[in-house]
Structures are given as C-alpha cells and as structure tokens.
Amino acid sequence: MTAPNAPHGLARGLTNYGDPDFALYLRRSFATSMGYSKAMLARPVVGIAQSASGFNNCHRHFPELIEAVKRGVLAAGGLPIDFPTISLGEVFLNPTSMMFRNLMAMDVEEMIRAQPMDAVVLVGGCDKTVPAQLMGAASADVPAVQLLAGPMMPMSYRGERLGACTDCRRFWAKYRAGGVTAAEIERIEENLATTAGTCAVMGTASTMASIAEALGMALPGTAAIPAVHADRLRAAEASGQQAVTLAATRLRPSQIITERSVENALRVLLAIGGSTNAIIHLTAVAGRAGVEVSLRRLNTLSDETPVL
Template structure:
C-alpha cells in the first residue's frame, strides 16, 4: 500500500519539489521515498504543568521512529492544563480535538504518536485520531511521584479538597495549609490519585490504544523513556500494517474500558470522554452501557479518592494488567489492541505484588463500585453517581433542596450564617452544564456550608448539571441531563422542594407532579446566569455542543470522516 505522504513527496513536478525542498533541511533524499512520516502530536506546554516533561519523552519517541526506519516529525498541538485555564479546560476539549484532527489531515503524515497526560489531552487526542483514522498510538506522560507532608502521603487533588475543608472547618490553620503547597507536587507528571488523568491513561490502555503495560508508569521513571522508544518503533509498524483506530476499536473495546473504569474506581469524567470517542468512531455506546457493564464490577484498586494508596503504589503492585487479571472473566476476549494482539493475551504472566493495593476479587475495596446511572423526573436523560466515592448512608436520601443558580451565586451564599440549610438538605447547583456555563466545569462537589463543617458534617447530597474532578469525593449526583440551560427539569427546581435519591433503584427525583413541573418556568435569575457568548469559540460551542449523556461533543463533529485525504493545492 503506498504511503499517504507520497501524495506530497512523490514525483518530479513543481509541487513535489516544493514539499521536499522545504522539508529537506539536512534530511537525506531517501527521507521522502518509502519512509513513513510519523507525527509526534505533543501536548507539552509550560502552562500545562502536568505535561511539561513530554518534550523529553518525545525525544525518546523520535529515536524509536528513526531506528525503525521512519521519519519523526514533532507536531505541537493545543494543550489544556486542568489547573490553569479558565473557565474550564472542558470548554476546549472539542477544539483541541478538532485542531489536532485538522493538522493531522492537512500534513504529509502516515502515522502518529499521541503524547498526552493532563485530563483533557488524551481524550482530545483520541477523538482526533478516531476522526482522521490514521495509524495512531497513545503514549501517556505518567503520574507524579508521591509527596509527603507532616509524615503523610499527599494525594494530588484529593488532599487539596480535604485540607481546604479542614481550614474552613477551623481544624487546620491557613499557615499549615500554605506549607503543604510545596509538598503537593513532588515531580513531573499528572495527578497521582485516581483522578481523570490517571483514569484516562488506564482506560485508554484497556481500550487498546496504548501498548499494554505502559499506562501508569510514573513520569520520572526511566522505564517511561524505554516505553517511548518502543512506542516510536511501533508507530512505524502500524503504518506498514495499516492498523488504524477503526480496525481495532470496537464495541468490545469499549466494554473492556468500562470494566476497567469500574475496577480501578475511576473518574466519572471518563464517561463523557468515552462517549465522545465512541461517537467519533460511530460505535453505539450509551450511558446505559456504563451501568449495564460496570455497575456491579468490584472496585479492586485501593487508591485515593476512594481508598488509601496512590499511583506510584499501583505501579509497584503490578499495574493495570494485574488488575485486569482479577476481572479477566468480565472482559471481552476478542478485543484487540494497537499491537495487533488481544488485550487478554497480556494477562497470562502478570502478578499482583501487593494485595493491599490491588485487592483480590474475594476481598474488594467496594463489592459493586462502578458508576451508577440515575434517571427520574429530575434527570430524564440520565445522571451519574460514583457510589465508591459516596457516603453509604446517603445513597438513599430525601432532603429539602437548597438551590443555587450559578457557581457565583453559590460562592456568594454558601457560607452565609443565615442560609437555611442543615445536614439533611440537598445542595442543588445549576447553570453548570455544557451550554450553561459553558463547558461543564468541575464544580459539582460543592464545598459544604462552613457552619455545618464546624458541626462535624463532612458530606451531603449534592446535585448538579456540571462535572467534578476525578480526585474529588462525596455523595454527588452530576452530569444531570438535560442540563438546566437546555430546558431540563433542574431549571425549575426551587429551594424547599423535596429531592429523593435512591442509588440502588437508580432514581433521582423531585417530589413534584408532572403537571407541576410542566407549568413551572425558570426564574429570571436562573436564565440570567446562563452563558450567552457573542463571538468566537464560545459562541460556536454553545450553539453546537450536545448534552453530557452523549459525550458533550459538537454536533457536527460526531462520526468519523472515514478519510485522511487532503485536497491538493499549489
């Protein structure tokens, strides 16, 4: 099969001359004849601190590509730093995917290595690869090493939420809190908890897009560079085999990703990302699949925020493949990986080295810990809850709604001593969905009222149309769809309405009749809080973003293009 790059470089005409001459710059003549051109789509950026080390990782990939006979071409792509960009990195996930797709399609590239780490970068890269359908392999940047403070390990993200609540409760001084800051981030790499970054790396491996055994290698570990070299070599082989995402990413692949998500106690954000990736491929995946496949899978990985340990411990204990060995009977055995081999073929020779970190099936961290999909008159298109991160006694609860129209409204009133709220109340935050904010920010795990924290309350039922960080915890009903800004029932809930959560029955309801719900209209303050951008990407996003239950992609990006061909120019 002729190389795609030959469309640019082959021949003796003026266009081929221009393409070769401008790229020559010291390369030998045979660089353009029969040698696969491998892009290294690199999300390294100083403003994406979790990905800043990927330039060094890219150098190891380059060596592997060269060694295998390819030509490596580093391609900086749009990078999203979860902790830095405002209002939320999720606002630009679709833009990053679209921009990467267009650059891969526009350039003389035969295959691509996708370098990601921080939360949105791996999902965006996979969405792009699925759409352009060039031979592609993901290389995750890996988690950071474990930091310590006052003799205890720090979970990146999770301990930020915990320590900040203790400051608000008056049990930790602001000075001690500030002192922990320099210990929180010990090294290069993304969050060391089972947050979205770790979750998406592990899930991407289960999906088959990463060389098995690579996801979870800590960022400073020299074995990551070894894996990078090996991945560069594989990228050249993928071109020769014409092994594109569409040739191995099937419904069975997503089945295995969902089993993995449950077994590792992964982030709820993986749901919206996997739905978006499946949508690009044309794979029929719904939120109900997450409940059907994963809800009763035991959580075996004892990591924060659901457990005790951190990603460095998971790697030491045997890594993802050791986890999957424990749930092998739940996996679809035919699903293949980017290497051409089946995922289950990699499970024969793995060992669990620490059964405290990776629990056996006979002694799980949580017997049924997958993400549960809720429906009811408050979420007709569905909502999510992560039982493993919730308080068991709150998974069935009835309480009076205390409603906030925006995150700004919430911040302005949550610590007001006069706020009519108690431990049984249900905090409701709306206007935080894909359209309403816009971008669906990670605000669903709302901080609790200061006056309740002072009384020892550490969890309450919370309901929101936004997301929450994978490093967060609590009894949080999130991704409520349709969102308030799209006319969902959440838009007409009032303070004082009774909210009923029954996770076992998969229900989230407001105690109002259908007739009452139908006659209510949103308050002026509710509507005024919705996003109303006038120009640029935000305007395009609000006009075209779909709801959370389908992956929050843009409507005109769903479905693979089925072609990596670009129109000729010059």
C-alpha cells in the same frame, strides 16, 4: 480502507497547487532546507503530536519524552517529525478546561489530516488532553498510538502521603474549617505537586490513561509508569517503534476502537473505580468511531463488575 498503493510519506496529502508533481518537488525542496537527506525523506513519516506548554505542569517533561519517541521511530526505520497542538493545563484555564476539549480534538484531527504522516504518536496526559487526542485521532483515522505522560511522584506531609488533587480539596476544607493553620496549608501547598506528570490519584488523567490502554490505543503496561521513571522513556521509545509498525500494517483507530474494545474500557473503568468524567470522554471517543455507549449497558456492566 486505505488503498495499498496510496501515497505515503511526504507524498501524502499534497498541497494543492494544481500540479501534484510540482507540489511534491516543492515539498522535498523545503524539507531539504531542514537538513534531511534523501534517504531520510524516503522513509515513512511518523508525526508526533505534542502538547507541551509553559502553562502545563503535567507535560513539562515532554521534550525528553519526544526525543525518546524519535529514537524509537528512527530505530524502526521511520522519520519522526513533531508538531505542536493546543495544550490544556487543567488548573491554568478559565473558565474550565472542558470548554476547550473539543477545540483541541479539532486541532489534533485537522493537523493529522493536513500534514503528511503515515502514523502519529499522541503525547499527552492532563485531564482533557488524552480524550481530545483520542477523539481527533479517531476522526482522522490515521494509524496512531497514545503515549501517556505518566503520574507525578507523590510527596508527604507529616508522614501522610499527599495525592494531588484529592488532598487539595481535603486539606483546603480543613483549612476553611479552622482545622489547619495558614502556615500548615502553605507547607501542604508546597508539597502537593512536586514533579512532572499527571495527578497521582485515580482522577480523570489516571483514568483516561487506563482507558487508552484498555482500548488498545496505548501500549500494554504503559498507563501507570511514573512520569519521571526511566521506564517512561523506554515506553516512549517503544511507542515510536510501534508507530512505524502501524504505518506498515495500516492498522487504523477505526479498527481498534470497536464495540468490543469500548466495552473492555468500560469494564476497566468500573473495576478501577475511575473518574465519572471518563463516561463523558469515552462516549465522545467511541462516538468518533461510530460506537454508541449505552448508559443502560453501562448500568448492567456496573452491576456485574467488581471494584478492585
């Protein structure tokens, strides 16, 4: 448990020069070089872990999202400071994105732990990103709120709605079998993914967004807002405000990710018919908080929980 009089804001986790007063003086001096006033530097610091990259199409709207988070933090009396982490663009990674999930989790954890922040907003969406961010936040155990990227807007082909990436494989199988021509598969390719955001099907990204909300780590009602909708920006602003509240109350992930919330997330997973990958990810997230996910219990829950 964090002590009531523990250092906060820029005074958290001072660089070790052998003289804490010197370390804080030097930190304030360098922060001043970024144009912050003394009034701003006295506010609680909210870090914004952002995972945008030119190799991550799901996250290409993050610059706008982050500005909305900052609005919320400032409105609630905090100082927002964004910082980069590893970005895992699912289809741009070799040999597989799963190989890098734990690496990103370590990156998120260590950057939260190493830098002076009273709370953090985790901005992510693509398949392995949200699990990695939740894992890192659970281990760092600094007040945190997850902001999801939101799903992309689906397009259609010949009157049929397309969903990446369920229809990626479906149409590719038809093409390989000779049921779709080369010209047709090219047109489908151009319409599978046309906006920012995660895959608009109940794959890993949408499932983990739902789980983040069911766990209590994301604000209620924010999992499924489309990436390009104005409500997504309002959700970002609200997440920034919530981060300041979390900094004040010092409500930490270890108090949110509990046996009860994990079971709630498992029930939601079963009810929505979510990705089977989510079992692997939720087990890892829960494990960081000291909660075991029992496959025997999961089997019992699956027998009891109807699919929506």
